Amino acid sequence: MTNVLAIDHVGYKHNFKTILHDVDLTLEPGKIIGLLGENGAGKTTLMRLITGGAKGSGTIAVCGDTQAAHHRSHVSFTEQLRGFSASTRVEQVASFYRTVYTDFDGARFEELVTFLQIDTSLKIAALSKGMKEKVIIALTLARQVNLYLLDEPFSGIDSMSRKRIISSILKWKPTDATMVISDHYVSEIAPILDEVVIVKDQTVYAHQAADDIRAEFGVGIERYYESLYEGSGQRD
Numbered sequence: 001m002t003n004v005l006a007i008d009h010v011g012y013k014h015n016f017k018t019i020l021h022d023v024d025l026t027l028e029p030g031k032i033i034g035l036l037g038e039n040g041a042g043k044t045t046l047m048r049l050i051t052g053g054a055k056g057s058g059t060i061a062v063c064g065d066t067q068a069a070h071h072r073s074h075v076s077f078t079e080q081l082r083g084f085s086a087s088t089r090v091e092q093v094a095s096f097y098r099t100v101y102t103d104f105d106g107a108r109f110e111e112l113v114t115f116l117q118i119d120t121s122l123k124i125a126a127l128s129k130g131m132k133e134k135v136i137i138a139l140t141l142a143r144q145v146n147l148y149l150l151d152e153p154f155s156g157i158d159s160m161s162r163k164r165i166i167s168s169i170l171k172w173k174p175t176d177a178t179m180v181i182s183d184h185y186v187s188e189i190a191p192i193l194d195e196v197v198i199v200k201d202q203t204v205y206a207h208q209a210a211d212d213i214r215a216e217f218g219v220g221i222e223r224y225y226e227s228l229y230e231g232s233g234q235r236d
């Protein structure tokens, strides 16, 4: 089966400063991946490179397709709502998505807004930070794609809702699709992860199966992640 993602020797500089270098990463279909790293490590940049929103060196193939312009048709990314005016209603944003993305599943969006208790008649200006995050999650998961990139999707969401969303995320992921979640709440997402990718020292520093971390290192994912930053962890 074709890999969902194959990143080969990718680098990215901003204003002559190296943000990422020599990134290699291959992801198989059907996985949930935790993308972990400290603030400024380059997780968002890596996601933007995958969607084609940022341009770097090297090769990125999404579902075997190396043309960056095609990547958005395979990838659903937690876009912020910045492109919409504050007076736009959530239902209008969804209509826009329906028009732009042929894979946008309106029925699934309705299920998601019910699950997340979103009032779609509200204007963006009326949404709290957490509600806005929930709208972004609903829009992202309503698309039927091969790769989902969730960039800190739970940052403003209260802990009870967060736990409820995390525990039902599998329900929203098509079986063969792969989902990459960047998050600082490592212990909360750990139970649903199949693999962990650590961004450190401007590159993909480690890529491990969650079960291997438990078997090889005898620790949970959060402890393993912290140990890499303490300098006592091992590279893959």
Ligand SMILES: Nc1ncnc2c1ncn2[C@@H]1O[C@H](COP(=O)(O)OP(=O)(O)OP(=O)(O)O)[C@@H](O)[C@H]1O
Pocket (backbone or CB within 6 Å): 014, 019, 037, 038, 039, 040, 041, 042, 043, 044, 045, 046
């Ligand atoms: N377009 C840009 N303009 C300014 N700085 C940028 C740009 N793109 C990347 N950077 C820089 O790249 C580095 C990585 O940022 P990035 O947002 O990818 O990190 P992150 O791992 O997602 O961090 P966080 O966990 O805080 O969200 C930062 O130092 C950031 O300032």
